[in-house]
Amino acid sequence: MGGRFRTRLRNALERGRSVGVDLEQFGIHAVLVGIIVVLTIPIGLAFLFSTQTAVEVYEILHLAPGGSLLENYLTVWTEYNFGTYMRNSLVMTVVIIAGKLSFSLLAATALVYYDVPYQRYVFYVILFTLMLPIPVRIVPLYQLLVDVGWANTFAGLTAPYIASATAVFLFRQRFRSIPASVVETAKLDGVGPIRFLVYVLVPMSKGMIAGVTVIMFISMWNKYLWPLVVINDQGSQVVQVGLRYIQGAAAGGLTQWNLVMAGAMMALLPPLVVLIVFRNTLLNTFGVQRE
Incomplete structure (x- = not known):
């Protein structure tokens, strides 16, 4: 009985450590993903604005992609x-x-x-x-x-x-x-x-x-x-x-x-x-x- 109890206890402790490591890894990855999202937001907004017309850019709540992507890029290039x-x-x-x-x-x-x-x-x-x-x-x-x-x-x-x-x-x-x-x-x-x-x-x-x-x-x-x-x-x-x-x-x-x-x-x-x-x-x- 004592040997079985010690075995179950050891297995429970190992599972607890495994869960703790998984939670730690999850927390680290969540923080990294959050940092990446924050860093990419300005680039995403810049690309979004590059697809809109000049008037749409000034509409603060207008965050949908516009239909002027090719026109804007061609205008800038030429x-x-x-x-x-x-x-x-x-x-x-x-x-x-x-x-x-x-x-x-x-x-x-x-x-x-x-x-x-x-x-x-x-x-x-x-x-x-x-x-x-x-x-x-x-x-x-x-x-x-x-x-x-x-x-x-x-x-x-x-x-x-x-x-x-x-x-x-x-x-x-x-x-x-x-x-x-x-x-x-x-x-x-x-x-x-x-x-x-x-x-x-x-x-x-x-x-x-x-x-x-x-x-x-x-x-x-x-x-x-x-x-x-x-x-x-x-x-x-x-x-x-x-x-x-x-x-x-x-x-x-x-x-x-x-x-x-x-x-x-x-x-x-x-x-x-x-x-x-x-x-x-x-x-x-x-x-x-x-x-």
Whole structure:
């Protein structure tokens, strides 16, 4: 009898633990679902408004999808030249990312694997530039570009963003974590500095490079202030300034928020594609296991 009682008691306790774990998992998933819903509500509303007419958007209680989806998107793409703005943003972003990755990888390699004079102080100076972002020094920087003839040019739009102290810091920390045995093996094999960077450091840092690329892409794609200041030609502007142009084109005294939201939804697509492309590498970098 005593053995049966202990067995039933043990089984009951195990069922209780199982129920407790299930409830805990349910609570965690409920919280995550709630967070996802809250985060997606603005995107859902933006898409909803992009299907409505300008008058329907101003009707607060009108939350039904409209019938102007194709009309709104075609109007934004053709009449407001939104395709041109997106192309300009894409070219600007790709050039800046390529420049940032190249300079940052080379700088990090030099700081970690070469005997640079005053190496630590050079690194501190690089970090100090984080305290002086472009919006802080925008007036003297713009005057400098005017003096060298780069105002209202693609070079003036991209050159100030080529260097990245943040990327140098992240790559430096990543390279410092690579085992010394790998470096010694490369030296014994006679691997040169560029080959060592391309064939050893870059493959071993794919996750970090992917993460930095995604962050830089989203940051550059959303640039507004500097392009607005340095570019005077409307046809050379970027997507965020293009959205501002659409917002300023009022019809009948009303801002056409339906067109603004249509443009915003199109502007959302390239960063979303980049996140999807790099999702596996990012998940592996952050240690998230996919089932």
